[in-house]
Amino acid sequence: MEIQWTLLIFSLFVSLGMGSFAIVAITELRGIMPGIRLPGAITSLAALGIGSAASYFHLGHPEKIFHILGNIRSGIAQELIVTSIASAVIFVYTVLLWKDSAPDVRRKLALVGLILSPVVPFATGRIYVLAARPAWDTWLLPLMYVASAAVLGAFTMYLWIMLREPxxxxxxTVNKAALLGQVAFTVTIAAYLIYVAMAPHPHSSRSVARLLTGDLALLFWGAVVLIGQLGPLFLTWRNMQGPPTSLQAGVPVSPASGGISGAVAATAENRLILAIMGLLCALVGSTAIRMIVYLIGSSVQSYIY
Amino acid sequence: MTRKIMIVDLDRCIGCHSCAVACKQENGISLGVFYNKVRTVGPFGNYPDLELYYLPVICQHCNKPECVNVCPTAASYKRQDGIVLVDHNKCIGCQYCIMACPYGVRTYDKAKGVIEKCTLCAHRVEVNEVPACVSICPGKARIFGDLDDPNSEVSKAVREAGSFLHRFADVGNEPGVGYILKSRKWRS
Structure with a gap:
């Protein structure tokens, strides 16, 4: 099937927003890193807004949106419900945070938001679990979207920490979260591709060979594997190398003292660049795997269109 | 109970496409949109032993239509007589049903912002007429009627076809349209 860009942007930004809020919620509940909560919450809201706007433009008749509750068993209806609840929770939390009031309420909202953080990206992936499209008919697909949210959120908040509380x-702590999320993302992608290789109704349009050596090889090896997986793994590993004493002192460490690690990650400026690169890699990887999901999402038998 | 279905006798289909034309005329379908298409399956084999057949394709009006299950607004629905329709007043054009349909027989009409598909000419069925594609078919390849009526032409055709009655791949949706093919090997 063709890439549905509006839906791709929706799921990508909703994942980024919920992944970011998960870390904001943890900082709220644990009483740490207060300086990153507001920018994190605003980023989360903005991402949900961008995603929702994209989904709005996907619809032929968005003015009839309230008909969407006509069948709450539908994956799209459930997706809308959980996204709306999450958006409302994050909005109220952000307003309270902005006013610096009601800490108890904020903690409760953070807890609800934390619970919803994996639920919303799962719901955005769950709609693709359809028997008609063998390459999508697996619960590994929504799990992959949850892992994608973890990666996007961790790298977004890593960047905010670099800017606000480095x-x-x-x-x-956040680097470890990014590393764990990235490992989970890599594992779920690998598991998903194993499923695709063994899926019923095999066809060349949805074969793994298309990814490994076919017309999607560049997208898969370049964007998904190299930039989307190895890139963030390398960056998180590099960030774990040696104490970033220069963050406080602002003095570059001699490359000779830390080898490649010292050369790349010694200064605060370089670490900021690494943080930006990490987020860009996460965005490229999450976008590319979603593109592949669409491109291998052929139906069992497509006759008229 | 009533269950309106269509059976297509592929041994009688000459691939003239008149059903596709009649469908477009009857339903006023937009340019580039089709409810009905005739596909050519084959040729297979080696010269001079070649074979092909024509395969008219429409919405299968499934017994368990996944398009109905996934529709968030309940715009896609199944009538008591088994015909699956789209209520354009409720359709928001989310295109989720297109993803859920195993056969690619639904399309998004960009001009109207809604989903279009074969209606089995429900407006004609309601006045006891057969769908336009059935009435136009010069080879009388299409048979339409009530499967739950043992004396209907369609029930008799199903019984007589026996193992030569074929259906598209079933992924739990139980496609309703049947295809009779005796003279060649079913490859669809």
Whole structure:
């Protein structure tokens, strides 16, 4: 099937928004890193807004949107419901945070938001679990979207920490979260592709060979594997190399003292560049795997269109 | 109960495409949109032993239509008589049903912002007429009627076809349209 760009942008930004809010919620509940909560929450809201706007433009008749509750068993209806609830929770949390009021309510909203953080990206992936399209008919697909949300959120918040509170402890914590999320993303992608290789109704349009050596090889090896998986794994590993003492002192460390790690990740400026690169890699990887999901999503038998 | 279905006798289909033309005329379908298409399956084999057949394709009006299950607005629905329709007043054009349909027989009409598909000419069925594609077919390849009526022409055709009655791949949706093919090997 053709790439549905509006839906791709929707799921990508909703994942980024919910992944970011998960970390904001954890900082709220644990009482740490107060400086990144507001920018994180605003980023989350903005991402949900961009995603929702994209989905709006996907519809032929968005003015009839309230008909969408006509069948709440539908994956799209469930997706809309959980996204709306999450958006409302994050909006209220952000307003309270902005006013610096009602800390107890904020903690409860953070808890609800944290619970919804995997639920919303799961719902955006769950709509593709359809028997008509063998390459989509697996629960590994929504799990992959959840892992994607974890990666996008962790790298987004890593960047905010670099900009707002670049101390070693918080960076190390979020870097570990990014690494775990990235490993989960890589594992779920691998599991998904194994499923695709064994899916019923095999056809060349949805074969793994198309990814490995066919017309999608460049997209798969270049964007998904190299930039989307190896890139972030390398960057998180690099960020774990050696204490970033220069963050406080602002003095570059001699490359000779830390080898490649020292050369690349010694200064705060370089670490900021690495943080930006990490987020870009996560965005490229998450976008590319979604493109592939569409491109191998051929139906069992397509006759008229 | 009533279950309106269509059976297509592929041994009688000459591939003239008049059903596709009649469908477009009857339903006023937009340019580039089709409810009905005739596909050519083959040729297969080696000269001079070649064979092909024509395969008229429409919405299969499934017994368990996934398009109805996934429709968030309940715009896609199945009538008591088994015909699957789209209520354009409710359709928001989300195109989820297109993803859920195993056969690619639904299309998004960009001009109207809604989903279009074969209606089995429900407006004609309601006044006891047969679909336009059935009435136009010069080879009388299409048979339409009530499967639950044992004396209907369609029920008799199904019984007589026996193992030569074929259907598209079933992924749990139970396609309703049947294809009779005796003279050649079913390859669809």
């Amino acid at each position: 101390d070693q402890k918080t960076l190390a």
